[in-house]
Every structure is written in structure tokens, then in C-alpha cells.
Amino acid sequence: MNILFIHPDFPTHFLRLAAELGADRKNTVVLVSRERQTDWQAAGVRKVLYKDPPAEAVAKGRTREYERAILTGEAVAEILHTLKTKERFLPDIICGYSGGGATGFVKEVFPAVPFLAYFDWYYRSRGSNLDFDPAFPLNFGTTVNAHIRNASILNDLTACDHGITPTLWQKQQLPVEFHHKITQLHDGIDTDFFAPAEEKKLILPDLDLSGVVKLVTYSAAGMEPYRGFPQFIEALPVILRQDKECHVVISGADRSFYSPQRTDGKTYKEFMLEQVELDMDRVHFVGSLPREQHCAMLQASTVHVYLTYPFILSRSLLEALSCGCTIVASNTPPVLEVISDGENGVLVDFFSAADIANKVIASLSFPSYTKMMREKARRTIEDNFSLSRQLPRQMKLVQRIAAPVFQATLFE
DSSP: OEEEEEOTTOSBTBHHHHHHHHTSTTOEEEEEEETTSOOOOOTTEEEEEEOOOOGGGSOSSTTHHHHHHHHHHHHHHHHHHHHHHTSOOOOSEEEEEESSSTTTTHHHHSTTSOEEEEEOOOOOSSSSSTTTOTTSOOOHHHHHHHHHHHHHHHHHHHHOSEEEESSHHHHHHSOGGGGGGEEEOOOOBOTTTSOOOTTOOOEETTEEOTTOSEEEEEEEEESSGGGTHHHHHHHHHHHHHHOTTEEEEEEEESSOSSSOOOTTSOOHHHHHHHHSOOOTTTEEEEESOOHHHHHHHHHHOSEEEEOOOSSOOOHHHHHHHHTTOOEEEEOSHHHHTTOOBTTTBEEEOTTOHHHHHHHHHHHHHOHHHHHHHHHHHHHHHHHHTBHHHHHHHHHHHHHHHOOOOOHHHHTO
């Protein structure tokens, strides 16, 4: 089988699926991704890279996201046309990540090839992330930008033969008229790697916490409002004052991925550390951790805090559950899909630093009570998100959608 993957930020989604298909020598697997991405390699997977549109080619106004998507789609289409005409590569299926325009014109190059699209998010001006936080009031510009961002996603919704989305919450954001051709199917968590480790102590290259008795952890791609970073920092003085033994490890980049940039030019970390006085001998910012160190942090965690807007559910929460962490998480829709309060985690008010602090302190204080929750947390992933279950489902879906393609018809 010939499989074409298109993803601007690989390796993320499709990672294990591409590697699994590439490992079969009967398959030819081509991955089209952005030039600036990592040096990820997998046996049997050939990478073809495209460049981002030059900054001067994109307008500065409101339509810049749409124009960038069109230019990106054209760049990818040129690569696909070369694969088709010069290399005579004809995929049996195209697996593409929707968002940013990379998959915008795949059907113009390969009109008869089944297109399986991955939908991570669809922007709604009300009822999800955009109108959630009073600190960022909804305005007309925000709603217009949401519709502009959705333009390339809508294009893929109409063009794709089938779609997948990782959680039910994320599927619910997509227009209901497309639900009939969307399968809710998570990428999967490697439960053999992200596994509980009794009495694990955290030792990082520049940080030795092997002597720490209690460890509170927080992990996000970026330290920003979308992932509750300000509320978490506000909760820390109370946590540190009430529990003298605990240390705090914060993993993530000092930047925003989803939240608006601050108008004063400061990062949210810089701003919050000016507003809240912390014992920096017990609070450790470790930056973005590689996979092995991220797992080690979760395995050593006494209490892991996860806060999020009603937005994309982070893999880090599922990885923490898989490691059997005691989870304190926000009472928001994406979290409610995987955590039941008092069963496999503890839920808190996203906006209440006091509630976050109190629930973290209680979880630190009663390890015998949280033992059952940790076991159920692990079981949640094993039963619903484990890679050993999800990968065969992905393979089966790909094989079902991929249909014989008659090259003579396409190359006329």
C-alpha cells in the first residue's frame, strides 16, 4: 500500500501510525512536513519538506491566517504534483492534519484518492475556549478571527472522505452536519513507557530532587492562561506554606502557544513572578522536557496539576493518568471526559486559586485515600487510550478507507 502523510508539525499526530506502516516493507510511506521541523526518522518513512510562506508574502491584516493557509496549501500541492508526475507516486490513501492549510488542495492533485483528515479543533465564538476567560472578553474581532481560522478546516471537512478527532469533546466542536463522517479515535498513549514507578525520585541533568518527600508537578507546552498557569502560580504560596515538605516542578516553555501575547511585552511567567512571591528554593522551572525526562517527572510526582480552558485535551494529562499520578484538574469539559471527581482524580474550579491550593494540600496529606484514585487513573488509560488498543483501530480504519486506485484514470 502507498500511504501519504501530511502534517506541518510532525512528529505529533500520526507518529506511531506512520512508523507502524513504514515498518512493513510492502508499504511505501511518504511524509510531507514543514522544513523547520525536527530530524525525526522512522524506517520506511520518507520525508519531503516544504517551506513556510515568506513573511513578506502574507498580508499584515485580519486575513493573514487565511492567506498563509492558501500559500501553504499551494506549496504542498506543488510537492504532491511532483510526486505524482515525476516520481509516479500514487497513494492509496492520504492521511492529513487539518488546520493551517497544508491539506487544502490534496483533492486537486489526487481527486480519486481517499483523504483521511485529522481534526484537532474547530473554533466556536461561544461555548468553548474563546468566551471562557473573563480576563479576555469576547469581542467582534475575536469572533471574526475564529471564522477565518475555520475556513481551511471547513474546506477539509467538505473535501475529506472521512475524518478522525481524538476526543468526543473535540468532535462536538465540529459542525454537526459533518459528524456522520467523523470517527472519534485518539492517537493512543504508550502505557508501557508511561507507567507507574514506585518510589521514583526525580533527578534531572540540572536538578536533583532525590531527597524530596512530596513533589507537586505542572506541565504544559507553554506557561499561559489557556492552561491555567496564572491560577496555578497564585495557588502556590498557600501550598508551600501549608506543606513544608513539598517542592514544585513546572515544565513548559516560557511562551504562549494559544493565549494572546501580553501587551506589555512580558511573558506570563515574568508577569506572574512579579505579582506572586514564591520560595524559589522549592519552586523549580525546568523548561520543556524531552520525553524521557517528562515521564520521569510524572513518575516521581506526588500530585500533578492540570488546568485547561474548554479546549484541546493535552496528551500530558493522559500521560499523567497512565503513570498513575494523583491528578488535580480543572472542572472543564475536556477534562470531564476522562476524569470523574473522587474516582480517578480530583476536580477544581479553574478560576479559584484557593480551591486549587486546598485540593492539592488535601491530596498531599492523604496518600492512602489517593491510592485507589491512582489505580483507577491508570486503568482509565489502559481501557480507553492505550496505544496497544488504539493503534490497531487506526490501522483498521486506514485499511477500510484506502481503496484501489486506477492509475490509468488518474494519469490521463
